[in-house]
Amino acid sequence: MSELAIDLARIQFAFTVSFHIIFPAFSIGLASYITVLEALHLKTKQHQFLELSKYWTKIFAVTFGMGVVSGIVMSYQFGTNWGVFSDKTGPVLGPLMGYEVLTAFFLEAGFLGIMLFGRERVGPKLHFLAVAVVAFGTLLSATWILSVNSWMQTPAGFDFNDKGQFIVTDWFEVVFNPSFPYRLVHMVIAAYLTTAFMVAGVGAWHLLRAPHNELGRISLSMGMWMAVLVTPIQIVAGDLHGLNTLEHQPMKVAAMEGHFETQKGAPLILFGIPNEETETVDYKVEIPKLGSIILTHSVDGEIKGLKSVPAEERPPVAVVFWSFRIMVAIGFLMLGIGLVSLWLRYKKTLYETSWFLRTCVYAAPCGFLAILAGWVTTEVGRQPYTVYGLLRTSESVSPIDASAVGASLAVFVVVYFVIFGAGIYYLLKLMRKSPTKYEQDLDGRIVTRLSHGNSSKDIAINPEPSPGKES
Numbered sequence: 001m002s003e004l005a006i007d008l009a010r011i012q013f014a015f016t017v018s019f020h021i022i023f024p025a026f027s028i029g030l031a032s033y034i035t036v037l038e039a040l041h042l043k044t045k046q047h048q049f050l051e052l053s054k055y056w057t058k059i060f061a062v063t064f065g066m067g068v069v070s071g072i073v074m075s076y077q078f079g080t081n082w083g084v085f086s087d088k089t090g091p092v093l094g095p096l097m098g099y100e101v102l103t104a105f106f107l108e109a110g111f112l113g114i115m116l117f118g119r120e121r122v123g124p125k126l127h128f129l130a131v132a133v134v135a136f137g138t139l140l141s142a143t144w145i146l147s148v149n150s151w152m153q154t155p156a157g158f159d160f161n162d163k164g165q166f167i168v169t170d171w172f173e174v175v176f177n178p179s180f181p182y183r184l185v186h187m188v189i190a191a192y193l194t195t196a197f198m199v200a201g202v203g204a205w206h207l208l209r210a211p212h213n214e215l216g217r218i219s220l221s222m223g224m225w226m227a228v229l230v231t232p233i234q235i236v237a238g239d240l241h242g243l244n245t246l247e248h249q250p251m252k253v254a255a256m257e258g259h260f261e262t263q264k265g266a267p268l269i270l271f272g273i274p275n276e277e278t279e280t281v282d283y284k285v286e287i288p289k290l291g292s293i294i295l296t297h298s299v300d301g302e303i304k305g306l307k308s309v310p311a312e313e314r315p316p317v318a319v320v321f322w323s324f325r326i327m328v329a330i331g332f333l334m335l336g337i338g339l340v341s342l343w344l345r346y347k348k349t350l351y352e353t354s355w356f357l358r359t360c361v362y363a364a365p366c367g368f369l370a371i372l373a374g375w376v377t378t379e380v381g382r383q384p385y386t387v388y389g390l391l392r393t394s395e396s397v398s399p400i401d402a403s404a405v406g407a408s409l410a411v412f413v414v415v416y417f418v419i420f421g422a423g424i425y426y427l428l429k430l431m432r433k434s435p436t437k438y439e440q441d442l443d444g445r446i447v448t449r450l451s452h453g454n455s456s457k458d459i460a461i462n463p464e465p466s467p468g469k470e471s
Helices: 003-044 047-080 083-117 124-153 171-175 180-209 214-248 250-257 290-296 317-346 354-363 366-381 402-432
Strands: 158-160 166-168 268-275 280-287 385-387 438-440 446-452 455-461
Touching (some): 003 124, 003 180, 003 366, 047 214, 083 124, 083 385, 180 317, 180 366, 214 250, 214 290, 214 317, 250 366, 268 317
Antiparallel strands (some): 158 166, 438 446
């Protein structure tokens, strides 16, 4: 098979996965957020939490549907473009994917109908249970999928049969492979932070239009509390994940850090331009010794460089180097926004500071960007292998022509941008609608829509401005 066909197959899979990964991540966080809202409503009986639950449930339904569709399309590529990979890893990965369908997906699908359509039929407590089960199902689904991906990164509990296939010798070691706990925690927290910033961004959007929007204030407040409390945990989890990667995939870490030479007391390269031809990082800005301190917790700790292995065993350095920095930069941006929100909350100006509200609106999609950057770091850093150290990417592809892969890739690009572009547009349209009955018109008046039967009318009122209460 030609190099062009391999590259096109990789691009196609990367394209479809990039579209797919953002929807399950948002679904995981959103399902848990709706569960919290339902629990708060049951405990406090405050209608605001119920209204927010209804508001975000509509968005969850669309997101969940797009995640399912994009996942089905992606899975077909294992049979079309990656047949050899499917054949060799099928005895290990096939059952894991099957467990995901039999447990998590059936659990989600079984209670999704109650979550979406049964609120008025089953009562608040049973509806809360249905929402909680759906949220648990999304987490269980992520668990199985991340177990599959982690096994490809750090394979364990296997042997080979006479056909060269991977076969299971210990299912516990397969599922709980060395990188799985770190990857699971890191990804689930990333999903929660992604949802938190989307919720806060939507709340900030509506507060810019109507400063007295109570549900907008609750959304912003809850999102920022999550940012303050969880982002530091994510940074620690990321550090532990990095140490695990250093142990099992040292060349991935070398590419992330931009180290070509093996050295003790390695610096932390903040920025630079990796040059794979000269095997150097040009125009680099670095902090002496800090790289070894972070990775080995020792000033003179040794970090293996890319030159310690042949060039054909190294991942693409520039892509991994920059995607890692994008992910880290967004993580610290999230932390900064959370800390600023804490200060504004202390000053009792969280909901009235327009520049901060605009910042939250612009930062709303940053979680998705961080997830994509992290995924690129993980998957490109694994190259040139599909199963790290054991099965090369060039040995995993189906015997198909570059023209066939190119044609299907072109179709995917067109269809995805049309279908999922329309879906994302509809999601944004839902988010633009106010989560409360109250909104502010262009003249600064607060307008409330009163509905009766099939008719409705707007009544403008001009209440005296009053400082908002903290939510």
